[in-house]
Amino acid sequence: MLDKARQAGLHVVLVHHPVRSKTGETICSAVTNLDVHDIARTSRTFGAKGYYIVTTLEDQTVLTEKIVAHWTTGRGGQLNPARKEALGLVKIRQSLEEVVAEIAEASGRSPKVVVTSARRYPDALTFEKGRKVLCDGDPLVLVFGTAWGVTDEVIEQADHVLEPVDGGTDYNHLPVRAAVAIILDRLLGR
Amino acid sequence: MLDKARQAGLHVVLVHHPVRSKTGETICSAVTNLDVHDIARTSRTFGAKGYYIVTTLEDQTVLTEKIVAHWTTGRGGQLNPARKEALGLVKIRQSLEEVVAEIAEASGRSPKVVVTSARRYPDALTFEKGRKVLCDGDPLVLVFGTAWGVTDEVIEQADHVLEPVDGGTDYNHLPVRAAVAIILDRLLGR
Structure with a gap:
């Protein structure tokens, strides 16, 4: 069952925009270096197909691409091949819609979008049902918000x-x- | 059952000495700021009774105490009470033996020491059995190694x-x- 789930493909998305600030405004949060590394390593450990970092800020995109390149094509990856393998999952994109469209095009199937939250929503998907959704055959986009979480629109x-x-x-x-x-x-x- | 487990008390220990280096030597690794924060927050989330950071280096002890104080008695804690609550679990000690003795004295019972490892050992404790050990009534010391893991002696x-x-x-x-x-x-x- 798990191999079937992995075959369809789970993609982790870390959203920096649109997310909420402490006071509830819609902001673009800053990319954190250790989020790049830790989530890439965890994604690779569990067989996720990709790890997308979403930011609309151009300087953050450039910086994050530089970090990733150090570990994939640069000196870091030569010294630490395991890190190279994990960081190889990372893609930086400008919006969740772009991520979804890209996965749909690559796989020929519309992905299911599952948003995580620290809040309990009515009719929330249980973990048990989540495992079943993974086996439906469609790719799954698993969304995590930074700062105070993704906006209500997401x-x-x-x-x-x-x-x-x-x-x-x-x-x-x-x-x-x-x-x-x-x-x-x-x-x-x- | 889980409340019973929490009552006996699980203590997380992050060991920086004695751990192995990449080449197998016994070293004292450096304390990482995000290990202090992340593991404190996770420990608090699951109701761990304490989070011990073990290092033999005096400058690292001073630095880590400074970081913790910023979030417990200083400005950080005023701005972020949730972080204050988590970092309040942190204690910095010089050896695992000191941690075990301290817990034994405070609770009046010898704690069980459970070491985690990325390697599979014969007769390793399964997670299912680990949950049962937690319900035995003795405090449990859950040890995590940094760098390439704790030494064979541990x-x-x-x-x-x-x-x-x-x-x-x-x-x-x-x-x-x-x-x-x-x-x-x-x-x-x-």
């Missing part, structure tokens, strides 16, 4: 919102790097 | 070695921050 346009990770306490402030790790493990782990 | 002295996280691929290079998240979720998550 949530409304998605096919599903995934149920939040419940740590069993009143504390609901997981780092996005940890959320990606737990969610990929719950959806694709043995 | 492994030999532990009560158990936990089975590795299997992502279902040939890639076995999870960031320690991701490993902590997945392992706490598997042991304490709902």
Whole structure:
């Protein structure tokens, strides 16, 4: 079942725009170097097909491409081939729509868009059902927001919102790097 | 069952000495700022009782205490109370033995030491059995190594070695921050 899920393809997307600021405004957050590395390594560990970083800022795009190039075509990758393999999954794009269109074109099938959230939405997709959706044969785009999460528009346009990770306490402030790790493990782990 | 497990107390320990270097030598690795934050937030999310950072280097101890103080007693904590709460779990100690002795004294019970590893050991503790060990009533010390992992001596002295996280691929290079998240979720998550 998991191999079937991996075959259809799960793609991780880390969105820096449009996301909400602390005060609720729509912003473009800054790319964090360790998000590039950690999420690439976790994605590779669980067999994700791609890891898209979405930002609209040109200087951030240039900077992130430089970081990735250091580890894929540059000196970093020569010294650390495992890191090269993980960072090879990274693509930087300007919008979630662009990511979805690209995956649809490459695979010939419309991907299902599943947005993650720290909030519990009515009719949220459970992890158990998420594993089943993965086996439907369509590619799956798994969206993570930075800052205070993706905007309501992104949530409304998605096919599903995934149920939040419940740590069993009143504390609901997981780092996005940890959320990606737990969610990929719950959806694709043995 | 999980509340019972939390009551006995799981303590996360991130070891910087003694760990192995790329070439197998015993070293003291450097403390990484994001390990302090991410693992504190993840520990708090899953209800861990403490998060110990082990280093023998005095300058690293001073630096790490400074970082933690900024978020617990300083300006950072005023601006971000959630971060203050997480970083409040952090204690910096010089050895794993010191951590174990401290927990034993505070709780009146000898803790079980469970070492995590990316390698599969014969008779490794499964996650299922790990959840049961947590319910035995003794505190549990969950050890994570930095760099190329803790030394063989640490492994030999532990009560158990936990089975590795299997992502279902040939890639076995999870960031320690991701490993902590997945392992706490598997042991304490709902």
